[in-house]
Amino acid sequence: MKKIIYVDNAATTKLDNDAFEAMKPYLLDEYGNASQPYSFSRTSRKALKKSREVIAECINAKPTEIYFTSGGTESDNWAVKNTFFGGRKKSIITSEIEHHAILHSTKAIEQIGCNVVYLKPTREGLIIPEELSKFVTKETGFVSIMLANNEIGTIQPIQELAQMAHQVGALFHTDAVQAVGHIHVDVQDLGIDMLSASAHKFNGPKGIGFLYIKEGTPIVPYINGGAQEASLRAGTENVASIVGMAYALKKNCQNIDNNKRKINKLEKEFIRLLKEAGKIEFIKNGGKNTLSGNISLSFKNQDGEAMLHRLDLKGICVSTGSACDSHNTNISHVLQAIHLNKEYAKGTIRISLGKDNTIEEIKIVAEEIIKIVQIS
Numbered sequence: 001m002k003k004i005i006y007v008d009n010a011a012t013t014k015l016d017n018d019a020f021e022a023m024k025p026y027l028l029d030e031y032g033n034a035s036q037p038y039s040f041s042r043t044s045r046k047a048l049k050k051s052r053e054v055i056a057e058c059i060n061a062k063p064t065e066i067y068f069t070s071g072g073t074e075s076d077n078w079a080v081k082n083t084f085f086g087g088r089k090k091s092i093i094t095s096e097i098e099h100h101a102i103l104h105s106t107k108a109i110e111q112i113g114c115n116v117v118y119l120k121p122t123r124e125g126l127i128i129p130e131e132l133s134k135f136v137t138k139e140t141g142f143v144s145i146m147l148a149n150n151e152i153g154t155i156q157p158i159q160e161l162a163q164m165a166h167q168v169g170a171l172f173h174t175d176a177v178q179a180v181g182h183i184h185v186d187v188q189d190l191g192i193d194m195l196s197a198s199a200h201k202f203n204g205p206k207g208i209g210f211l212y213i214k215e216g217t218p219i220v221p222y223i224n225g226g227a228q229e230a231s232l233r234a235g236t237e238n239v240a241s242i243v244g245m246a247y248a249l250k251k252n253c254q255n256i257d258n259n260k261r262k263i264n265k266l267e268k269e270f271i272r273l274l275k276e277a278g279k280i281e282f283i284k285n286g287g288k289n290t291l292s293g294n295i296s297l298s299f300k301n302q303d304g305e306a307m308l309h310r311l312d313l314k315g316i317c318v319s320t321g322s323a324c325d326s327h328n329t330n331i332s333h334v335l336q337a338i339h340l341n342k343e344y345a346k347g348t349i350r351i352s353l354g355k356d357n358t359i360e361e362i363k364i365v366a367e368e369i370i371k372i373v374q375i376s
């Protein structure tokens with residue numbers, strides 16, 4: 001098999017080997033349904049309880065405030081649709097640069113009677129409190145702003161935004177799918193009511209995540225059925241994946257500062273190599289305060305999708321910010337929202353570094369990008 005250089009860690013991450021080992025017993029021998037009272041299920045039940053405690057500790061929450069879901073998409077859907085089904089005030093504020101898990105959920109409830117305002121970011125991708133203050137009213141029931149953007153990495157001033165929402169009695173949710181396990185996340189410090197997270201973004205398994213719901217928050221069940229997750233999210237618990245998620249999160253949280261330091265060094269070297277090559281006109285998107293290693297670059301007069309395919313031929317995995325069909329270039333909603341000049345926007349690729357990337361890999365990626373840009 002061709003050697004792969006994986007620099008698309010914002011799309012997904014490799015499952016941590018130790019997390020996989022921790023999961024194995026629950027896939028094989030300890031298969032008891034965690035909700036059954038007999039002693040065979042005791043080990044699964046204990047693992048579930050322990051995992052909830054570990055995850056809660058990682059974000060400074062209480063174990064009873066962690067609700068397991070199938071991932072970021074479900075957590076986002078639950079948080080948004082709770083506004084409608086919960087019978088609270090039906091005015092919502094979110095931003096133009098949210099993930100589609102939020103935007104398509106707000107579109108869905110707009111069609112059945114909710115009023116939604118989409119805040120505009122600055123050119124750096126920031127949702128500034130002044131922008132929220134223009135729209136927040138006593139009618140606002142729910143505000144959802146992501147903690148860090150998945151395309152351009154911008155980290156938002158969540159504390160101030162949450163305070164502003166609370167001043168009018170609205171609930172505040174943050175989609176922290178790209179942030180949890182990568183930057184320190186403390187739900188008490190942030191002062192939020194709900195937070196979405198997904199295991200496969202922090203070296204856990206795919207198809208598992210959680211929604212943090214602050215004690216006392218008015219919430220309605222999203223998936224109806226059995227009594228799992230305090231009867232709010234029914235379905236037999238996916239114990240193995242929950243164990244893997246807790247393991248991976250704890251490991252990542254214990255190493256956040258080391259990982260960040262390493263990734264920042266790689267990022268700096270990568271940008272240096274591109275700048276040194278000369279004759280390459282590019283912009284780094286997302287402003288000054290971005291997630292480490294989330295490098296969204298827009299190359300002047302290039303085609304991001306063509307770049308992606310040419311890198312793919314070399315075994316390099318990146319994402320693009322635009323997709324071409326034979327007639328059009330579809331620039332992503334995030335790049336459109338930050339009003340990136342078209343001649344740059346269509347040449348956008350996202351390189352997202354992870355803790356396992358090496359300096360040798362970064363040099364190869366830079367070299368291949370330089371070749372593509374210089375010859376086209």
Ligand code: PLP
Binds near residue numbers: 076
């Ligand atoms: N929110 C953000 C910011 C994301 O980046 C993603 C995944 O890319 C999601 C939500 C959806 O998460 P999941 O893949 O776990 O459904």
